[in-house]
Amino acid sequence: MKKITSIFLVAILYGCGSTVSPVDQGLIDQVMHIGNGSEPQGLDPHIVTGVPEHHLLITMCEGLTISNPEGGANLPGMAESWEISEDGKTYIFNIRKDAKWSNGDDFLAEDMVWSWMRVLTPSLGSQYPDMLYYVVGAEEFNTGVITDFSKVGVKAIDAKTLEVKLKNPTPFFLGLLSHYSTWPVHKETVLEFGEIDDRQGLWTRPGNFVCNGPMNLKSWELNKKIIVEKNPLYWDADKVRLNQMHFYPVSDINTEERMFRAGQLHLTSTVPSQKCGVWREEGNPNLRIDPYMGTYYYRANVNVEPLNNVKVRKALTYSIDREKLTEKVTQCGQIPAYSFTPPGAAGYNPDTEIPYDPELARQLLSEALEEEGISGIEDFPVLQILYNTSEDHRKIALTIQQMWQQNLGINVELENMDWKVYLSRQNSMDYQISRAGWIGDYEDPNTFLDIMRTGRGNNRTGWSNQEFDELVGKANATADQEERYRFLGEAEKILIDELPIIPVYTYVRSYQLSSDVKGYSPNYLDHHHPKTLYLERD
Amino acid sequence: MLNVLIRRILIAIPVLIVVASLTFFFIRLAPGGPFDADKVVSPQVMKNLNAAYNLDAPLHEQYFDYMSGVVVGDFGPSFRYPGRSVSEMIYTGLPITFELAFYALMIAVALGIFSGVLAALKRNTFLDYFPMAIAMLGICVPTFLMGPILVLVFGINLEVLPVSGWDTLSGDKLLPSITLGFAYAAYIARLSRGGMLEVLGQDFIRTARAKGLSEFSIVTRHAMQGGLLPVVSFMGPAIAGLLGGSFVVETIFQIPGLGRFYVEAAFNRDYTMILGTTIFFSAMIIFFNLLSDLAVLLLNPRARENL
Numbered sequence: 001m002k003k004i005t006s007i008f009l010v011a012i013l014y015g016c017g018s019t020v021s022p023v024d025q026g027l028i029d030q031v032m033h034i035g036n037g038s039e040p041q042g043l044d045p046h047i048v049t050g051v052p053e054h055h056l057l058i059t060m061c062e063g064l065t066i067s068n069p070e071g072g073a074n075l076p077g078m079a080e081s082w083e084i085s086e087d088g089k090t091y092i093f094n095i096r097k098d099a100k101w102s103n104g105d106d107f108l109a110e111d112m113v114w115s116w117m118r119v120l121t122p123s124l125g126s127q128y129p130d131m132l133y134y135v136v137g138a139e140e141f142n143t144g145v146i147t148d149f150s151k152v153g154v155k156a157i158d159a160k161t162l163e164v165k166l167k168n169p170t171p172f173f174l175g176l177l178s179h180y181s182t183w184p185v186h187k188e189t190v191l192e193f194g195e196i197d198d199r200q201g202l203w204t205r206p207g208n209f210v211c212n213g214p215m216n217l218k219s220w221e222l223n224k225k226i227i228v229e230k231n232p233l234y235w236d237a238d239k240v241r242l243n244q245m246h247f248y249p250v251s252d253i254n255t256e257e258r259m260f261r262a263g264q265l266h267l268t269s270t271v272p273s274q275k276c277g278v279w280r281e282e283g284n285p286n287l288r289i290d291p292y293m294g295t296y297y298y299r300a301n302v303n304v305e306p307l308n309n310v311k312v313r314k315a316l317t318y319s320i321d322r323e324k325l326t327e328k329v330t331q332c333g334q335i336p337a338y339s340f341t342p343p344g345a346a347g348y349n350p351d352t353e354i355p356y357d358p359e360l361a362r363q364l365l366s367e368a369l370e371e372e373g374i375s376g377i378e379d380f381p382v383l384q385i386l387y388n389t390s391e392d393h394r395k396i397a398l399t400i401q402q403m404w405q406q407n408l409g410i411n412v413e414l415e416n417m418d419w420k421v422y423l424s425r426q427n428s429m430d431y432q433i434s435r436a437g438w439i440g441d442y443e444d445p446n447t448f449l450d451i452m453r454t455g456r457g458n459n460r461t462g463w464s465n466q467e468f469d470e471l472v473g474k475a476n477a478t479a480d481q482e483e484r485y486r487f488l489g490e491a492e493k494i495l496i497d498e499l500p501i502i503p504v505y506t507y508v509r510s511y512q513l514s515s516d517v518k519g520y521s522p523n524y525l526d527h528h529h530p531k532t533l534y535l536e537r538d
Numbered sequence: 539m540l541n542v543l544i545r546r547i548l549i550a551i552p553v554l555i556v557v558a559s560l561t562f563f564f565i566r567l568a569p570g571g572p573f574d575a576d577k578v579v580s581p582q583v584m585k586n587l588n589a590a591y592n593l594d595a596p597l598h599e600q601y602f603d604y605m606s607g608v609v610v611g612d613f614g615p616s617f618r619y620p621g622r623s624v625s626e627m628i629y630t631g632l633p634i635t636f637e638l639a640f641y642a643l644m645i646a647v648a649l650g651i652f653s654g655v656l657a658a659l660k661r662n663t664f665l666d667y668f669p670m671a672i673a674m675l676g677i678c679v680p681t682f683l684m685g686p687i688l689v690l691v692f693g694i695n696l697e698v699l700p701v702s703g704w705d706t707l708s709g710d711k712l713l714p715s716i717t718l719g720f721a722y723a724a725y726i727a728r729l730s731r732g733g734m735l736e737v738l739g740q741d742f743i744r745t746a747r748a749k750g751l752s753e754f755s756i757v758t759r760h761a762m763q764g765g766l767l768p769v770v771s772f773m774g775p776a777i778a779g780l781l782g783g784s785f786v787v788e789t790i791f792q793i794p795g796l797g798r799f800y801v802e803a804a805f806n807r808d809y810t811m812i813l814g815t816t817i818f819f820s821a822m823i824i825f826f827n828l829l830s831d832l833a834v835l836l837l838n839p840r841a842r843e844n845l
Contacts (some may be wrong), residue, residue: 019697022707039619041618041619041620042619042620042621042622044620044621047620048620049575049577122582122586123586123589123590124586124590125583125586125587125589125590126583127573127575127577127579127583127587129583130580142582143580143582144582197590199590199615199620199621200615200620200621200623201621202621204621205621221794222622222627222630222631222794223630223631223794223795223798223799224704224706224792224794225706248792250702250792251789251798251802252789252790252792254686255701255702255789255790255791255792258686258689258690258693258694258701258702259701259702259792261694261701262693262694262697262700262701264700264701264702264703264707418570418805419570419805420568420569420570420571420574420805420806420807421568421569421570423570423574423575423576424569424570424571424574425569427574427578437576457578457579457580457581458577458578460578
């Protein structure tokens, strides 16, 4: 036994050899260590979807514009300037003269045209082609109505000038350009490893990868670590102070938290929700809670009884005490939601109200019972809340179940399903009430309200309202921002009056950040451009 | 002996075919597909995606396509990770999972046999009760509890070992190996204690003692050969379990092994990845069970007589 003990001791002492933590070492080398949630699906901006992929791609590739790290209007990216025609439908982008790919090739307007052709090529199977559907002919090309790409409204006027023609004045179009699905890829590299529509091409591997962002891919060890390093050919390389960024796909939140505590990470992707409340009370200096462009809500299937009656939906909505729920249950600074679009983002403040009024809720419910010919509350059908497996969703569902049972006297059951089963039941409208979350793709209320239009794939409530559709349509057809927000505000009012969705809270992004990291500013989209970041100890 | 080997290998082939076929059809029965996401794509995009992966072909065609690929070692592309083939992912994760399993097994065998034999020799004394109590604890405490406790003590409080990683920081392989090995050490300790007690009471041990052999050579040369047979039989399933069951430890310690792919593939409905890893792990289980059976045959004359 002694022998084994001594072997272990020797082994442990051997482990003590290096005592400088990655965070301390990073300060010297300007190397930032980041917890990135899960292993990225890939690094092809036209194929992947998801947040971890975005965190990586924003370091390596750049679109015509970049999102403003301080929030607000987009900043110039590959395009140093642009002109918008009076009707708001034609954009002329002036590409930077010094813009280059990471292999030294000149970045040309033609590269953008080819890249957009690739995203829109149906056989590539991109999951985000609709980001470009605002461009003339883009949707038609992607759905196979036309096959001649020259009919699509994007063309290179000369080597460094790009013209884009839109169907409607789309005031948020510049915002769309900071989404990775609209970013360029290097034509020669992509074609060297496959066809234009090849999903299996190996061009995204280290050594092959060519893009145009502030960093370039150095190494990629599957499920272990991705390292990106400074790209000296980036047009704004002088501003980039980090030498490397290391991304770790830590899928276990508790592991990530321990890594942070042990000085292995500068930044975590999230925080364990059960710790958040305690940390806020204790004043954990590393905890950061930022506003985020997302809404946590419940969908109501308006095709099934009794949820087809708007009074029932109102009764359910008005009997949720959102303040209590965010304060006592979610506990991480979430903001009670009284609209679908998060207020404040892009200067849009919806003027809607959702009261917490159990009295009114009971009255609405009894009116609904009468309308539906149900004799009493005891005959009211049992409601089922569908949610996907997660301790956080379960806690919220339990709370809402209790509030409905207490305030309305109805019976509510919970249905917990595996993620894919939950998705498939939601898609086939096989549910009564279902948990949902929506995160904006760009900073504009349209990214929320548009999904509730009739027949939109992400509507998934069966709800349809002609007036709402028209208002959102009108808003997209006008270039006057004030008028647009008025239309959208009216649409939002209809939505909150009809309640096919029951807003619960506005998301916040909570994470831990080392005090060494400077230049990391909160913004609604959680886009953090590497050129603003650096490491310095106070 | 050779007969046994040939017979077992011949049985393994249809077993693997049945496993592959059942898995192929069962995963299609599960609701939800590989491209279902929170953000629904248009029917046109879904059609494009299904076409890109041949999922629009009739099921039996897909089945024959897949199986004919497997025969030549092609497990197809991963649906979740475009640009990665299932074979590549198995090839990347496997050496790490093997390495982790190897260290864990070494710890399990060394610790388990030592304390098991000691407990048998010092029956009903402190040296029996103490290791056996620890063994019971090892069996009862799951790895998802053991891992974080070890991390808290050695990684965060004492700051002597990294809390996660594999081959990144020095000493980062120690805690995962101990965590995974400890549970198996506990089983091995109990099995070797039981086996040794049975053998130590037998006549040939008494004869050896009567001949004046030292206690050390009685134990190591005579008793252990028979007494550890249960441990040898346990080795096959144990190795298979270590390989397939490393998921929890890989997740806690952020280890890029195969176990994580195996479990995540099921959640992602990554059909080819589920199939590839299932077929691969089935082959591993069959192989290691065969090895441990052969080892038992070599060690145990009585088992050979029954052939």
